Amino acid sequence: MTGSLYISGLASGLDTDTLIKQLMDIERIPLTRLQQRKIQYNLEKNAWHDVYVRISSLWNTLGDLKLASTFNSFKATSSNEAALTATADSNAVPASYEIDITQLAKPETVASSSQVSTADNVSLGLPAGKLYINFDDGTSKQRYIDVDSNSTLQSIVEAINIVPPTTSDPGAGDIVTASIVDHKLVITSKTSGSGVSISFSDDASGAITDKLYLTSPTEIQIGQDAQFSVNGLAVTRSKNTVDDVIQGVTLNLKGVTNSPVNLQIASDTQRAIDAVNAFVAQYNSVMDFIATKLGDKGDLQSDPTLMAIQEKLRQLASGIVSGVTGPYKSLQDIGISTGEVVGSGTLTFDRSGKLTINTDKLTAALEKDADAVYQLFYNNSGTGGVAVSFDNYLTFLIKGTGNSTYTKGILVAQEDAAQNIIDDIDDQIARMEDRLAMKEEQLRRQFTAMEQALAALQSQGTWLAGQIAGLGAYQRK
Structure with missing residues (x-):
């Protein structure tokens, strides 16, 4: 009840509170529908935000795939790390060295x-x-x-x-x-x-x-130089960290040796495999999430924009890379596909578009021609490759193109659009709640007036009944 004191049904005997509530429930049906719409748009907004977060994480995995050092990487293995450790950069050459340390620099x-x-x-x-x-x-x-x-x-x-x-x-x-x-x-x-x-x-x-x-x-x-030999060649340096003796290799001299230390410089495929695994894992997370949101119970069920994004990502992952001169033209050529080979020799495909890595095939490709694998992801001109294509498209989704249409990126625009609708619904709800409050007050005034009228009629009826009763008594006398 709003406004002045109101007592229900004293004259009429009606449960006017219940009547008013039932009438107001009918009046509130449009408000309830608005509130339900707000809930749905909140779900859509949150879903678009989650898509943005996952797409951004996928975008972040592309950095390593655009670095030559990720694919042309080498590792240095020492047979005696107490005496010698080493690191190798992309300029190293696979080889084996015997290193004997006779004196450390001091x-x-x-x-x-x-x-x-x-x-x-x-x-x-x-x-x-x-x-x-x-x-x-x-x-x-x-x-x-x-x-x-x-x-x-x-x-x-x-x-x-x-x-x-x-x-x-x-x-x-x-x-x-x-x-x-x-x-x-x-x-x-x-x-x-x-x-x-x-x-x-x-x-x-x-x-x-x-x-x-x-x-x-x-x-x-007394200050002294480091003295050591590499494959029998005597070397003297003023430091124990030496980066100018073996091409692409930094030696860390740590102790005098009684026998030569074997140092192996070999290709390191694990760094590239880790980078590819990170990309594929996040790509699969994105595609799984999109498939869920587009599904029958998804918050973005059959949304055309999200369906277009899903299809574009599939195309980027499965397409042929133009301008590549090496033996690898697509991700499938290095063991990355939307399925795996089964007994019949055919590929099985994942409905959501998730990728599968054949690690043995990827490793073999890297060992055979690591530079060609790198060119598949990022070619020399920087205008082609899987990582470049993904980078261009994901940048468009996240940041837009800078023109007047997509200054924020599609994902942010979709989230903002949902928020704008939510804001408009909030305004409608506020106005409707004001009208409903006024309507309820009006109903209470009308029922109060009715009770007052009934009470007046009842009072008059009582007075008339009294008069008639008095007249009857007078006549009997």
């Missing part, structure tokens, strides 16, 4: 010739000035830090380890690492190899280096 390390203090955080009473760290690895470099009477061994270490923004700023963390061992200042070069030297000076007539016992520092470790 950095230069020097230290204070005596304990500087008995406590690392106690002021050393240094004169104010600059401590210079002089470094030479074939190219001379000089860095400095500021010290004063408040400087401690710990604050000096922290100052040295700062990487200076420019060579004119204090700090030497770009060329050395400082630490404290047994209350001595220990300095280690960040560059390994022979010929590295570290020395110290100051602008206080040697007073700072004297107090820190760095005038004649103790050489703890």
